[in-house]
Amino acid sequence: MKISEAESLVMEVLWRQHPLAAEEVVAALAEAQQWQEATVKTLLNRLLKKGAIDAEKEGRRYLYTPVLRREDWVLEESQGLLERLFNGRVAPLVAHFSQHRKLSRKDVAELRKLLEELDP
């Protein structure tokens, strides 16, 4: 499922909480993005058409719920990037970050822990 940048911001709102009415999505986005209401509605419609979200009537409005799971989307996006840039492998990405000093102390700690717990 292909989600554009702007659309993904709408999805993030719905992933955090759902179902939500358009108005609520607008409100949630108002701070970060300064989008007009119409803009958000367009994005909701496009997401609907793509099947990334679902709308169910509630009185005179719709409540929107994600269909696409963040989990899956994140995996798709990440794998896409890894394939394009790192031959599809994770370690080279981490190495790249390491070389550029982009690994925080916290990252290192978490990675160590993760690896310890792996494949015991």
Place this chain on the structure above:
Amino acid sequence: MKISEAESLVMEVLWRQHPLAAEEVVAALAEAQQWQEATVKTLLNRLLKKGAIDAEKEGRRYLYTPVLRREDWVLEESQGLLERLFNGRVAPLVAHFSQHRKLSRKDVAELRKLLEELDP
């Protein structure tokens, strides 16, 4: 520097080897992509306009060379993704892959090695 998907394929060719004439880029891409010559030339021009590559006259043709370094581009792209999906941190990405069983044995070995050598 913003490089589109198609443009990045041209860049990859030039990163592998440069400087190259348009014809050579076309040839290099002929196998993977089946693009018309005109398409590749368009992409070269767009990259030129963006300043991602440079062209120097050699007789009646141009030889193209990357200006944007792959190194830098990769870092930008990766950080962009990390920020959008993982709060800008590396460890959560690795954890995500781990949970989805997308860490190969080789990845794990390399990561262990990398971490050992780090911060000794």
Place this chain on the structure above:
DNA sequence: CAAGAACGATTACATCCGTAATCTCTCAGG
């Protein structure tokens, strides 16, 4: 009941992108 407000639906429009075709200029060969 009439008019405006609240919603979703439709339409708009510039830019980017993928993918080319065509135009123009210049050099080489007959």
Place this chain on the structure above:
DNA sequence: CCTGAGAGATTACGGATGTAATCGTTCTTG
């Protein structure tokens, strides 16, 4: 010299995207 081939430059065009405005319809409230 003239003409054609080859190279870059210009133009094309449909679909996606960002960003809205406007339309149409249905409650709501005076």
